[in-house]
Amino acid sequence: xxxxxxxxxxxxxxxxxxxxxxxxxxxxxxxxxxxxxxxxxxxxxxxxxxxxxxxxxxxxxxxxxxxxxxxxxxxxxxxxxxxxxxxxxxxxxxxxxxxxxxxxxxxxxxxxxxxxxxxxxxxxxxxxxxxxxxxxxxxxxxxxxxxxxxxxxxxxxxxxxxxxxxxxxxxxxxxxxxxxxxxxxxxxxxxxxxxxxxxxxxxxxxxxxxxxxxxxxxxxxxxxxxxxxxxxxxxxxxxxxxxxxxxxxxxxxxxxxxxxxxxxxxxxxxxxxxxxxxxxxxxxxxxxxxxxxxxxxxxxxxxxxxxxxxxxxxxxxxxxxxxxxxxxxxxxxxxxxxxxxxxxxxxxxxxxxxxxxxxxxxxxxxxxxxxxxxxxxxxxxxxxxxxxxxxxxxxxxxxxxxxxxxxxxxxxxxxxxxxxxxxxxxxxxxxxxxxxxxxxxxxxxxxxxxxxxxxxxxxxxxxxxxxxxxxxxxxxxxxxxxxxxxxxxxxxx
Amino acid sequence: xxxxxxxxxxxxxxxxxxxxxxxxxxxxxxxxxxxxxxxxxxxxxxxxxxxxxxxxxxxxxxxxxxxxxxxxxxxxxxxxxxxxxxxxxxxxxxxxxxxxxxxxxxxxxxxxxxxxxxxxxxxxxxxxxxxxxxxxxxxxxxxxxxxxxxxxxxxxxxxxxxxxxxxxxxxxxxxxxxxxxxxxxxxxxxxxxxxxxxxxxxxxxxxxxxxxxxxxxxxxxxxxxxxxxxxxxxxxxxxxxxxxxxxxxxxxxxxxxxxxxxxxxxxxxxxxxxxxxxxxxxxxxxxxxxxxxxxxxxxxxxxxxxxxxxxxxxxxxxxxxxxxxxxxxxxxxxxxxxxxxxxxxxxxxxxxxxxxxxxxxxxxxxxxxxxxxxxxxxxxxxxxxxxxxxxxxxxxxxxxxxxxxxxxxxxxxxxxxxxxxxxxxxxxxxxxxxxxxxxxxxxxxxxxxxxxxxxxxxxxxxxxxxxxxxxxxxxxxxxxxxxxxxxxxxxxx
Numbered sequence: 011x012x013x014x015x016x017x018x019x020x021x022x023x024x025x026x027x028x029x030x031x032x033x034x035x036x037x038x039x040x041x042x043x044x045x046x047x048x049x050x051x052x053x054x055x056x057x058x059x060x061x062x063x064x065x066x067x068x069x070x071x072x073x074x075x076x077x078x079x080x081x082x083x084x085x086x087x088x089x090x091x092x093x094x095x096x097x098x099x100x101x102x103x104x105x106x107x108x109x110x111x112x113x114x115x116x117x118x119x120x121x122x123x124x125x126x127x128x129x130x131x132x133x134x135x136x137x138x139x140x141x142x143x144x145x146x147x148x149x150x151x152x153x154x155x156x157x158x159x160x161x162x163x164x165x166x167x168x169x170x171x172x173x174x175x176x177x178x179x180x181x182x183x184x185x186x187x188x189x190x191x192x193x194x195x196x197x198x199x200x201x202x203x204x205x206x207x208x209x210x211x212x213x214x215x216x217x218x219x220x221x222x223x224x225x226x227x228x229x230x231x232x233x234x235x236x237x238x239x240x241x242x243x244x245x246x247x248x249x250x251x252x253x254x255x256x257x258x259x260x261x262x263x264x265x266x267x268x269x270x271x272x273x274x275x276x277x278x279x280x281x282x283x284x285x286x287x288x289x290x291x292x293x294x295x296x297x298x299x300x301x302x303x304x305x306x307x308x309x310x311x312x313x314x315x316x317x318x319x320x321x322x323x324x325x326x327x328x329x330x331x332x333x334x335x336x337x338x339x340x341x342x343x344x345x346x347x348x349x350x351x352x353x354x355x356x357x358x359x360x361x362x363x364x365x366x367x368x369x370x371x372x373x374x375x376x377x378x379x380x381x382x383x384x385x386x387x388x389x390x391x392x393x394x395x396x397x398x399x400x401x402x403x404x405x406x407x408x409x410x411x412x413x414x415x416x417x418x419x420x421x422x423x424x425x426x427x428x429x430x431x432x433x434x435x436x437x438x439x440x441x442x443x444x445x446x447x448x449x450x451x452x453x454x455x456x457x458x459x460x461x462x463x464x465x466x467x468x469x470x471x472x473x474x475x476x477x478x479x480x481x482x483x484x485x486x487x488x489x490x491x492x493x494x495x496x497x498x499x500x501x502x503x
Numbered sequence: 504x505x506x507x508x509x510x511x512x513x514x515x516x517x518x519x520x521x522x523x524x525x526x527x528x529x530x531x532x533x534x535x536x537x538x539x540x541x542x543x544x545x546x547x548x549x550x551x552x553x554x555x556x557x558x559x560x561x562x563x564x565x566x567x568x569x570x571x572x573x574x575x576x577x578x579x580x581x582x583x584x585x586x587x588x589x590x591x592x593x594x595x596x597x598x599x600x601x602x603x604x605x606x607x608x609x610x611x612x613x614x615x616x617x618x619x620x621x622x623x624x625x626x627x628x629x630x631x632x633x634x635x636x637x638x639x640x641x642x643x644x645x646x647x648x649x650x651x652x653x654x655x656x657x658x659x660x661x662x663x664x665x666x667x668x669x670x671x672x673x674x675x676x677x678x679x680x681x682x683x684x685x686x687x688x689x690x691x692x693x694x695x696x697x698x699x700x701x702x703x704x705x706x707x708x709x710x711x712x713x714x715x716x717x718x719x720x721x722x723x724x725x726x727x728x729x730x731x732x733x734x735x736x737x738x739x740x741x742x743x744x745x746x747x748x749x750x751x752x753x754x755x756x757x758x759x760x761x762x763x764x765x766x767x768x769x770x771x772x773x774x775x776x777x778x779x780x781x782x783x784x785x786x787x788x789x790x791x792x793x794x795x796x797x798x799x800x801x802x803x804x805x806x807x808x809x810x811x812x813x814x815x816x817x818x819x820x821x822x823x824x825x826x827x828x829x830x831x832x833x834x835x836x837x838x839x840x841x842x843x844x845x846x847x848x849x850x851x852x853x854x855x856x857x858x859x860x861x862x863x864x865x866x867x868x869x870x871x872x873x874x875x876x877x878x879x880x881x882x883x884x885x886x887x888x889x890x891x892x893x894x895x896x897x898x899x900x901x902x903x904x905x906x907x908x909x910x911x912x913x914x915x916x917x918x919x920x921x922x923x924x925x926x927x928x929x930x931x932x933x934x935x936x937x938x939x940x941x942x943x944x945x946x947x948x949x950x951x952x953x954x955x956x957x958x959x960x961x962x963x964x965x966x967x968x969x970x971x972x973x974x975x976x977x978x979x980x981x982x983x984x985x986x987x988x989x990x991x992x993x994x995x996x
Contacts, residue, residue, distance in 0.1 A: 049720075124720050138865070141670045152666035161661035168654035173645035176842040177634045177975070183844070212705065213868035223741060227542075227617050244866045248716060250743055349669040351676070351873035372631070373737045375706035380844035382872055482670070 024067060034069055035076035042077060046086050046097055057087065057095045068472070143459035144491040145413075147435040147479030148317075148346070151405055155349050156389075156398055163388050167381060175380035181368070184210050187383040190390040191356055198319065200332035201340060203358045209367050210356045210383060211376040214314055215245055217341035217357040218279065220370040221312050222249045224363060225339075231275035235263050237287055237466035237473065242279065255468035258285055262292030265300045270307060277310045278303075282330040283318035287437045287466050287477045289428060291327050300330070304337040315342045320399065321432035322407035331358065344386065346434055346481075347399060354378055354386060409480040409488060410436060416492025417478075421499070425475065434481035437463060439473055446474045449502050456494050516543075516740065517560060527562055528569035535570060539579050539590055550580065550588045561965070636952035637984040638906075640780075640928040640972030641810075643839050644898055649882075649891055656881050660874060668873035674861070676873045677703050680880040684849055687883060691812065693825035694833060696851045702860050703849045703876060704869040707807055708738050710834035710850040711772065713863040714805050715742045717856060718832075724768035728756050730780055730959035730966065735772065748961035751778055755785030758793045763800060770803045771796075775823040776811035780930045780959050780970045782921060784820050793823070797830040808835045813892065814925035815900035824851065837879065839927055839974075840892060847871055847879060902973040902981060903929060909985025910971075914992070918968065927974035930956060932966055939967045942995050949987050 024045075026037050045051045058066070060074040067074075078095055081087040089095050139146045167175075175183050188208040195201040195208075211217070226232070228250045234242060236255030246253050254275060256268045263280045278300065282292040292300075304311055313330045319342065321327075331340040335358075343355035355378075359367040371377065389395055410430045417427045417438060425438040440446075446462030453460050463475035476495070480488055516538065519530050538544045551559070553567040560567075571588055574580040582588050632639045660668075668676050681701040688694040688701075704710070719725070721743045727735060729748030739746050747768060749761045756773045771793065775785040785793075797804055806823045812835065814820075824833040828851075836848035848871075852860040864870065882888055903923045910920045910931060918931040933939075939955035946953050956968035969988070973981055 124716070124718050138674060139671055141672055149670055152669045153664070155664075155666070155669050157661045157664045161658045164657035164661055165654045168650045168657055171646070171648075171650045173648070176645045176648050176844040177642055178632055178838075178843040179634055181631060212870070212872075215866075215868035219867070223617070225617050228743065241866060245868075248866055250721065345671075350671040351669040353870060353872040373708075373734060373741055374712070375708035375738075377705070377846060379705075379846040379872060379875055382875065 026067060026069065035073045035080070038067075038069070038073060038077040039080045042081060043084075043086060046081075047101075051097055053097050053099050053101075055097045056093075057097065059094065140454075140459045141482060143454070143457045144483060144487060145478045145480070145495075146459035146482065147461065147477045149479055149482040150346050150349060150434060151402065151482055152349065153482075154402065154405060156394060159389065159394050160385065163385050164381075167384055167388070172381070172384060175384045177380075180372075180377045180380070183380045184377075184383055186391075187387040188356075190387050194390060194395070195340075195358070198326075199315070200326075200328045201335075201358065202332075203335070204361070206364055207359050207361060208356050209359055209364075209371055210354065210378050211371065212353040212355060212378050214316055214341045214343050214355045214357075215242070216374070216376045217314075217339070217355065218242065218245060218312060219249055219374065220357070220367060220376065221277065221310070221339050222246065222251055223370045223374070224366045225310050226251060226276050230277070231273055233265075233268055233275045233278040234468070235280060235285060236468045237463065238468070239286060240466060243468070257469065257471075258288055258290065260288075260290050262290050262296050263300065264296060265303045270303065274307065275309060277312060279312045279314060280330070281314050281317065283315055283327045284433050286317055287435070287463060289430060289433065289435075289437055292330070297330055297333065301334050301337065309337065311338045313338050313340045315340060317346065317433040317435075319347050319432075320402060320406055320434070322403040322410075323431040335360070347395065347402075348386070348389075352382060352386070354382065406434065406481060408485060409483065412485045412488045413478060413480045413492060416489050417495070420492050420496035424499075435477055435479045437475060437477050439463060439475040443472065443474050444499075445502065446476060449498055450476065452498050452502060453495065456498070458491055458494060460495065519560060519562065528566045528573070531560075531562070531566060531570040532573045535574060536577075536579060539574075540594075544590055546590050546592050546594075548590045549586075550590065552587065633947075633952045634975060636947070636950045637976060637980060638971045638973065638988075639952035639975065640954065640970045641839070642972055642975040643842060643927060644895065644975055645842065646975075647895065647898060648842050649887060652882065652887050653878065656878050657874075660877050660881070665874070665877060668877045673865075673870045673873070677870075677876055679884075680876040681849075683880050683883040687888070688833075688851070691819075692808070693819075693821045694828075694851065695825075696828070697854070699857055700852050700854060701849050702852055702857075702864055703847065703871050704864065705846040705848060705871050707809055707834045707836050707848045707850075708735075709867070709869045710807075710832070710848065711735065711738060711805060712742055712867065713850070713860060713869065714770065714803070714832050715739065715744055716863045716867070717859045718803050719744060719769050723770070724766055726758075726761055726768045726771040727961070728773060728778060729961045730956065731961070732779060733959060736961070750962065750964075751781055751783065753781075753783050754789050755783050756793065757789060758796045763796065767800065768802060770805060772805045772807060773823070774807050774810060776808055776820045777926050779810055780928070780956060782923060782926060782928075782930055785823070790823055790826065794827050794830065802830065804831045806831050806833045808833060810839065810926040810928075812840050812925075813895060813899055813927070815896040815903075816924040828853070840888065840895075841879070845875060845879070847875065899927065899974060901978060902976065905978045905981045906971060906973045906985060909982050910988070913985050913989035917992075928970055928972045930968060930970050932956060932968040936965065936967050937992075938995065939969060942992055943969065945991050945995060946988065949991070951984055951987060953988065 024038070024041050026034050030037065057078070060071050060078060064071040064074045078087060082089060086098055086101060087095055088098055139148065141149045185205060187210055188205040191208045192203055192205045195203065229252060231252045231254055232246050233254055233256045235258045237258065243253050254268070254273060257264060262282065262285055263278065265278065268275065280292065280300070282297060284291065300311060303309055311330060315329050318327065329340060331338045339360065340358040341355065344352055413436055414427055414430065417425065421427065425440050427438050428436065430436045446464050450460055450462040460476045460478055463477060464472040467473055483491065517531070517534050519527050523530065550571070553564050553571060557564040557567045571580060575582060579591055579594060580588055581591055632641065634642045678698060680703055681698040684701045685696055685698045688696065722745060724745045724747055725739050726747055726749045728751045730751065736746050747761070747766060750757060755775065755778055756771070758771065761768065773785065773793070775790060777784065793804060796802055804823060808822050811820065822833060824831045832853065833851040834848065837845055906929055907920055907923065910918065914920065918933050920931050921929065923929045939957050943953055943955040953969045953971055956970060957965040960966055976984065
């Protein structure tokens with residue numbers, strides 16, 4: 011099965027840098043050799059036909075042929091007429107004597123990262139957001155954070171000499187915040203759960219790692235939204251899982267587009283309410299199909315609801331978990347409703363897996379600081395979160411509207427500019443392909459951080475456009491940024 | 504090589520519960536079947552001879568024979584005369600039809616954890632410390648935490664509207680604390696490093712996970728101190744590594760006791776200054792041997808210095824990293840010098856691996872909350888940490904002395920009671936074996952939390968005694984606890 015070959019995580023780790031001084035075939039050669047040396051492409055394995063790999067990586071077939079030839083010349087591959095290209099069973103280095111041993115006490119060899127770390131270093135993980143730059147996505151209005159309330163609550167917390175939140179009692183000290191989150195989820199998201207099901211940690215990435223640990227075995231397949239988060243792919247691969255992108259359209263994640271019989275998967279990670287980066291909502295039919303798949307195939311859904319809690323228009327859209335919690339693990343964070351710097355995230359574990367999730371949390375030591383949890387619990391209990399969100403909704407509505415208006419008037423009809431009703435960003439798409447990476451790069455000169463849509467696409471079918479944040483930008487600047495964006499697109503044609 | 508079989512992580516996951524209603528052979532059978540079904544013991548693999556496994560697990564040979572026989576009867580094993588016992592290539596369930604599919608929308612199958620999670624659920628991970636119980640180890644004096652200073656500093660931090668510590672700027676916002684830690688390490692531990700090398704996160708467990716990711720490949724071997732931390736073993740196994748215990752004696756971790764040629768390892772995790780639970784210090788000769796091993800074998804050392812920063816007597820003992828930083832990753836936390844609830848830990852990365860460590864930190868999202876980091880940085884900068892530690896040293900000296908005196912007068916000569924000069928616990932050993940678990944269990948009735956030494960021993964050679972904390976107990980109570988401990992040991996014989 012060629013699909014089998016392509017889904018092996020090794021292929022996900024190949025990332026070629028166009029425009030680099032190193033020719034593409036040389037990059038491909040080096041990365042393939044690394045994966046072969048690592049054993050990620052095992053000895054004796056059949057490599058995909060050159061045409062297939064070139065399609066998968068969106069490079070010319072000749073580049074693949076050259077890389078394969080170089081690997082064959084160096085003794086890593088053999089071609090068998092009519093059968094394909096195979097990894098050798100014996101490598102040249104197998105015949106080498108052991109490397110000379112350094113003098114005791116000395117250390118002449120340079121430190122070298124693991125093959126895995128090297129592969130990830132070479133991976134095109136998007137740069138970290140530059141939040142002081144214009145339109146940087148995903149960042150809440152940092153100046154509107156309730157600093158004074160936090161100053162008061164923090165002072166109260168520490169002055170109470172709360173020894174229960176200073177020690178190691180991670181399991182019990184977390185309960186007040188779990189209770190607040192359970193109540194909040196029921197009120198705002200229609201999710202009914204017991205406080206014991208709410209497990210609190212620092213990042214939704216940890217939710218994915220714990221879910222993988224509790225529910226999946228090494229090498230199991232995980233379905234990810236395409237386009238979608240890029241670092242998520244790196245994290246799951248690092249957890250020993252095989253990752254497979256599934257296309258997203260205006261109706262959201264489409265489980266029917268995945269051939270389960272050919273490549274059975276155990277977990278799908280989706281954002282049903284506000285997909286990232288598209289912002290689409292999963293339709294009722296797609297939701298039912300996904301839940302049916304999970305029930306029928308012993309699969310699981312990790313619902314990452316990170317972007318949908320701040321909504322200023324339209325009827326609230328329920329998360330997947332609100333309808334059927336049996337095979338859905340729900341996760342979200344306080345990054346957008348409060349502040350990313352607080353590093354507070356949580357998941358809702360299925361009732362019968364609470365103990366397994368708590369053990370995973372303990373083994374990986376995924377706990378959030380206790381004083382912070384006490385602070386946020388009190389912030390919620392005394393009604394501050396509700397009033398903060400009311401205030402922020404008005405601010406974000408104005409900022410989102412300003413950005414959409416600015417884009418529509420400056421960009422003309424070249425882009426699809428959606429109406430945004432929730433979240434902190436707006437994704438614009440161009441119906442025709444263009445070099446969105448070049449535009450994004452040029453915008454850095456204007457102190458604007460607008461990631462290209464193509465970066466989030468895993469499949470060969472790239473979409474082009476920009477992910478534009480409005481959360482942390484005042485209205486006046488948003489108008490100016492829309493203008494600069496339009497001008498830069500025009501300049502680079 | 505039988506060693507090869509024994510070092511396979513599968514064996515580390517076998518944990519039998521004595522005194523359970525389920526007979527031992529039945530437990531062993533069920534756990535072996537799980538490991539075989541999981542593929543952790545691969546099809547076709549040779550199992551260790553029954554005598555070997557019985558030694559390894561410290562059970563009777565007959566128990567192993569019975570478990571093997573049951574597995575053979577059920578079609579998972581075959582005995583080949585004169586060759587040994589092998590896992591079958593074909594299992595009974597291979598012939599079964601696929602399980603019936605649940606009705607769409609319904610979900611009749613119960614949630615089941617991954618085989619890995621099930622194995623860990625069955626593992627004898629020690630219970631969480633009950634810190635309100637007497638002598639619970641590893642807990643600092645929670646009532647002596649500088650609450651008022653923190654109240655003042657927290658108020659100042661939030662009132663300054665520090666937007667740079669509210670957002671996503673994890674990489675830059677962390678620098679003030681990195682600078683303070685680098686200066687602190689140079690002054691108190693003799694470690695010279697640049698602030699950029701100091702990577703801050705939430706737990707030293709994350710240091711092990713990152714080090715494994717950056718420096719090791721899947722299946723590489725890690726050497727752990729025996730006796731030593733038990734959860735560490737679970738964490739590393741969960742990271743896909745093979746774990747091998749290496750004995751510790753009064754001179755500390757002994758790399759010479761490990762047969763490198765037979766089972767090459769890539770990483771040793773040690774506490775050179777204050778070993779847990781023994782409290783011994785690694786001798787100069789052992790240190791040199793360990794560094795020589797690392798230099799010669801392309802190995803690494805993760806130095807966990809968690810327990811040695813609070814010392815009230817004797818000359819300061821330098822960590823391993825202070826002498827030779829080339830192949831040593833240093834890690835510690837604020838758990839003992841400040842408070843576990845703060846969840847702040849750090850590592851010092853080798854200069855040439857800073858980028859690889861930072862990428863691992865990003866991929867796993869191992870960042871500590873930014874406001875907390877700002878708070879602790881200011882706490883250190885303004886000299887509060889130094890004066891807090893001065894004050895705590897006097898308190899811990901008195902508590903440690905009281906405990907040692909109490910034990911010596913009540914226990915008589917049955918136990919070795921060491922002089923403790925640092926840390927928050929004291930480990931007493933009995934020269935003869937006894938049921939320390941039973942005593943530990945009985946002590947819970949007296950609201951005392953004194954873990955048995957045998958729990959921390961991985962090898963068949965168990966040592967017996969107790970790990971006794973004095974950090975969080977006032978002097979008066981410590982006297983009383985020593986008395987109850989002695990009485991309970993006497994009662995249970």
